Amino acid sequence: MTALASAKDTEMVENTASASPNRVIDIENLSLTFETNDGPVHALSDIDLKIEEGDFVSFIGPSGCGKTTLLRVIADLEKPTAGSITVNGVSPEEARLKRAYGYVFQAAALYPWRTIAKNIALPLEIMGLSGTEQQQRIAKNLDLVNLTGFEKKFPWQLSGGMQQRASIARALAVEPDLLLMDEPFGALDEIVRDHLNEQLLQLWAKTNKTVVFVTHSIPEAVFLSTKIVVLCPRPGRIYDVIESDLPRNRNLDVRETPEFLKIAHRVREGLKAGHSYED
Amino acid sequence: MTDATLPPTRSLSPFAGLMSGTVGPVIVVVLSIISLWYIAAVILNAPFQQEMYERANRTEVPVTLFITDTLAQERPVLPAPHQVIIEIWETTVEKKITSKRSLIYHTGITLSSTLLGFLIGTTLGILLAIGIVHSRVLDKSLMPWVISSQTIPILAIAPMIIVVLNAIGISGLLPKAMISTYLSFFPVTVGMVKGLRSPEVIHMDLMHTYSASRIQTFWKLRLPYAVPYLFTSMKIGMAASLVGAIVGELPTGAVAGLGARLLAGSYYGQTVQIWSALLMAAFLAGALVALIGILEGVTLKRMGMAR
16 A cells, blocks of 8 residues: 555646645644533544645545544644644634635535625625725636636525525635635535536646545545545544556546546545544 | 226315415305304494393394494494494595594604614614624523523513603604614514524635635625515514504504504403504504515515525
C-alpha cells in the first residue's frame, strides 16, 4: 500500500513540478471531542492532512466518520479541541475573516425572499462591493454555472439541481481560492449528479481553485478527485489517503477505465477495512 | 369492473354546487345565527311583554301579535337584529358626523386611540424583541416581565394609568392609547422573538462563513425571516388594541368613543344602543384586521414568499 502511495506521490510531483506546491491547508494531530450527556464523542481523532494549491480533495466515509465535521473545522464552523490547523498559513478564523473560502452546503440554502441574482449578491453586499462590481460578478458566475437568464427567478421556481448550481455560483462570487463543498449533490438524483459532476470538473479546470469535497459516493469521489481521503468512524480518523493518477482533464467515460476501477476498488477496500460496512 | 359500476363522483343534490364554494357555508352560518338571535329575543323579552299585557288588562292576545310586540320593545332585554340594524342606520347614515349622537363620530374617537396605541405598541414590541433576541441578559431579565404584564387584568390597571397620566398633566388621546399599547405590544414581542429566532441553522452558518456582522445578519437574514410572524402578531395586536381603547374609555367617564356609548347605554338601559356599539366595534376590528391581511398579502408577494 505504501509503495503504491509513494508511486502516486512521484506522479503528483511531476504534474505540478513547474510551480512549487503551495500549501493551502495544513492539519496536524487534530482532534475534536464533543461533550454530550452520554459522555464524550470523539468526532475526530489525530487527523494529519496536507492539501496543496489546485488539489481536488474528497473526504469519503460512512455517516458519523467526521468528514463533514472536518470540513466545518476548516471553515471555522467548529473549533478543534486539540492539534493545529492552518488555512492559507493562518488560523481558520483569520482565514474566514479574510473570506478565504466559499462554502457550499448540503442544501442549496438560498434565501426564499431573494431572487437568484439577489441571492448571489448576498455575500457581495456583506463584503460592501459597489453595485457595478456586484452586477459583473453575478453575470460572470451565473454564466459559469449555466444559469444565465434565471436572474429574476425565485429559488422555488428552480429545480433542485439548478438551486444547487445557484448556491455554487454564490460561493464562487466571493472569488475565493478555496472551495469547501459538503455533499453538495447528495440530495440530487444520479442523472443530475453525473451532469453536475462533469460541470464541476470543468469549472475547477477553468478556475484552478482548490476544492475540498465531502461525499459518501465512491464513483463521485474517484471521478472528481486528485486526492481521496478515506475516513472511518468511532473515533473519526483517516484510514487511507489515495493520490489519483487519472488525468486532470477527464470526462464521464473515464469511469469505464481499469485505472478508475482500481482506485475505486482501493477506496472500497479502505472503507471495508475501516469497518465502515459493519453496523 | 366496468366504468358503469362506479358511483357518480359528484352529488346530484341541487345544493351541492352552492355548498362547494365559500359563499354557501357563510350564508348558512349567518342565517342560523340570526334565527337563533330572533328565537332568543322572543324568549328573553316575553316575561316583560306579558307583564305589560297584564297591566293593560289585555288577555287573549294572538300569538303573532305577541311575537311582534316582543321584538319591538323600546328597552328589550335582548334587542332583535333588525332593531340594532335600524339603530345603526339612524346613527350613521342619518346623522351628521359632527353630531354627538353619530356612531361614526364615536367610532372615529375610538379608532384614533386604537391606531395610536397600536403604532406605539408595535414599535415597542419590535424593539423589545430585538433586544431580547440579541442579548441573553435582556432575554433573562425582560421576558418574565413581559409575560407577567399580561396577567394583570386590564380593567384593574386601566384606571391607574389614566389617573397617573392625568396627575402629570397628560389627558385626552394619549392615556387611552397607552392602554392599547399595553395590550398590543405583547403579541408583537412574542411573535417577533419567535420570528427573529426562526432562521435555519444552515442560513446562520452561511452568514458566519461570510463573516457577516450582527447588524448585517439582522437586516439580511433575521428581519426578512420574521416578516410573516410580524403580520400574524400584528393582527392579534390590532384586535387587542381596540379592546384596550374601549376599556380605556370606560373608567374615564369619557363622553365620546364606543366605550362611552357602551357605558351610557348601560346607565340608561338603552340596550339597542349598547348592541349597536358592540356590532360597530366588531365590524371595526374585522376591517382593521382585514386591512393588515391585505398589507401582508402585498408585502409577502413583493418578497416572493407568497406562492
